[in-house]
Amino acid sequence: RYYLSRIAQLKHLNAFLEVFEEEALARARDLDTRIRSGQPVGPLAGVVVGIKDVICYKGHNVSAASNILEGFTSLFSATAVERLLAADAIIIGNLNCDEFAMGSTNENSAYGPVLNALDTTRVPGGSSGGSAVAVQADLCHVSLGSDTGGSVRQPADFCGIVGLKPTYGRISRHGLIAYASSFDQIGIFGKEIADVAAVLQVIAGPDEFDSTAAQKEIPDYQQHLGHNKTFKFAYLRDALYHEGLDAEMKDAYIDLFENLVSTGHAVTGRGFEYIDYIVPAYYVLTTAEASSNLSRYDGVKFGHRTLERNLELTDFYKKSRSEGFGKEVKRRILLGTFVLSAGYYDAYYTKAQQVRRIVTEKLNEILEEFDAILMPTVPSTAFKLGEKTDDPIAMYLADIYTVLANLAGVPAISVPLSRHSNGMPFGVQIITKKFDEAALLQIAHQLM
Numbered sequence: 001r002y003y004l005s006r007i008a009q010l011k012h013l014n015a016f017l018e019v020f021e022e023e024a025l026a027r028a029r030d031l032d033t034r035i036r037s038g039q040p041v042g043p044l045a046g047v048v049v050g051i052k053d054v055i056c057y058k059g060h061n062v063s064a065a066s067n068i069l070e071g072f073t074s075l076f077s078a079t080a081v082e083r084l085l086a087a088d089a090i091i092i093g094n095l096n097c098d099e100f101a102m103g104s105t106n107e108n109s110a111y112g113p114v115l116n117a118l119d120t121t122r123v124p125g126g127s128s129g130g131s132a133v134a135v136q137a138d139l140c141h142v143s144l145g146s147d148t149g150g151s152v153r154q155p156a157d158f159c160g161i162v163g164l165k166p167t168y169g170r171i172s173r174h175g176l177i178a179y180a181s182s183f184d185q186i187g188i189f190g191k192e193i194a195d196v197a198a199v200l201q202v203i204a205g206p207d208e209f210d211s212t213a214a215q216k217e218i219p220d221y222q223q224h225l226g227h228n229k230t231f232k233f234a235y236l237r238d239a240l241y242h243e244g245l246d247a248e249m250k251d252a253y254i255d256l257f258e259n260l261v262s263t264g265h266a267v268t269g270r271g272f273e274y275i276d277y278i279v280p281a282y283y284v285l286t287t288a289e290a291s292s293n294l295s296r297y298d299g300v301k302f303g304h305r306t307l308e309r310n311l312e313l314t315d316f317y318k319k320s321r322s323e324g325f326g327k328e329v330k331r332r333i334l335l336g337t338f339v340l341s342a343g344y345y346d347a348y349y350t351k352a353q354q355v356r357r358i359v360t361e362k363l364n365e366i367l368e369e370f371d372a373i374l375m376p377t378v379p380s381t382a383f384k385l386g387e388k389t390d391d392p393i394a395m396y397l398a399d400i401y402t403v404l405a406n407l408a409g410v411p412a413i414s415v416p417l418s419r420h421s422n423g424m425p426f427g428v429q430i431i432t433k434k435f436d437e438a439a440l441l442q443i444a445h446q447l448m
């Protein structure tokens with residue numbers, strides 16, 4: 001009831017697309033009865049969770065914030081959702097986001113932008129903006145988002161909370177609406193590392209419905225939190241001294257590194273001259289995958305269908321898709337189709353695959369040598385609403401620090417670091433080796 005009343009009070013933030021009020025209350029009452037009568041309950045009993053509207057929950061609407069899926073109801077639940085429910089969490093509603101998770105500000109939603117609760121003239125970040133604001137503004141305890149190129153870490157940074165993108169394959173993608181399948185990963189928002197760790201514990205692990213979900217065992221994430229250790233950190237000089245990074249923020253990272261050294265940790269700079277290639281490689285590969293993934297929305301199988309009659313089949317597809325998709329999604333389908341087309345494939349797609357491989361190898365070399373890499377999450381604090389909507393390239397370039405972890409498939413987390421003189425928070429990003437979320441969470445816990 002507390003969260004439901006907050007949601008009603010803060011409706012203008014536009015974080016929720018739908019609230020499952022009756023159902024959430026019924027689950028809460030049922031749990032209450034079970035606890036009072038001494039029956040066992042799951043590890044997330046009573047934890048109130050919001051889910052990004054790209055994650056399927058059986059019997060509930062899922063739209064990916066797109067008109068093309070208006071009125072579509074999930075036929076099954078995502079594995080992550082099944083596991084949350086089995087752990088006795090309470091799912092309170094669907095959260096707003098950029099259409100098909102494409103964006104960095106939540107301004108690409110068919111249901112309007114989400115507002116940053118700390119300053120409603122600013123964006124919350126994206127694409128999981130609703131998921132970030134729901135936790136930031138205390139509309140639910142934790143939330144799920146998806147992170148293809150930063151969509152959990154970047155809004156967490158803009159909103160002053162914690163956002164985790166696990167290793168590619170750590171959490172099943174079954175029931176997650178695909179944007180770019182070799183990058184997509186469900187991520188978790190919370191205010192405390194312990195909360196994020198508890199949710200990861202429940203939803204991670206192998207899944208017969210997703211062949212890319214890793215078979216690896218899940219360690220006890222909470223066990224190591226609070227055991228203080230000294231670490232060997234690296235930072236990437238080409239990231240820290242990049243011209244795009246806000247000067248005040250750069251100073252804050254240098255201060256952090258000095259503080260870490262003075263408390264016994266080692267912090268070493270490493271070169272990473274590939275930094276300017278990662279955003280182009282990311283956008284070539286993700287738009288290519290998106291153009292293929294989104295071909296299923298043809299107006300026949302599900303979602304929006306044009307009302308126009310007597311069209312030839314191809315015209316029917318074109319009309320339905322033109323009406324259903326928003327501008328940014330169309331831009332990406334066109335880009336992706338272009339880079340995959342005969343004659344351009346080798347120049348763009350193959351080249352970007354090569355960049356991905358080199359960047360991954362170089363990053364892994366550094367991660368073998370150090371416990372973790374520390375870097376900014378985003379080069380600036382939250383943008384003003386509308387500030388970058390006319391300049392997609394500027395918007396894409398702001399993803400410079402987040403897309404690296406998705407290209408390489410490694411886990412990364414953003415934790416709050418400081419506040420800018422403009423009043424907005426910003427975070428620091430921690431990256432570790434594949435499947436080393438235990439160390440990632442431990443370090444994050446120590447830094448907070």
Ligand code: GLN
Pocket residue numbers: 101102103104126127146147148149150151152179286399
């Ligand atoms: N901002 C990035 C993009 O627009 C990341 C999106 C995401 O992680 N889903 O692609």
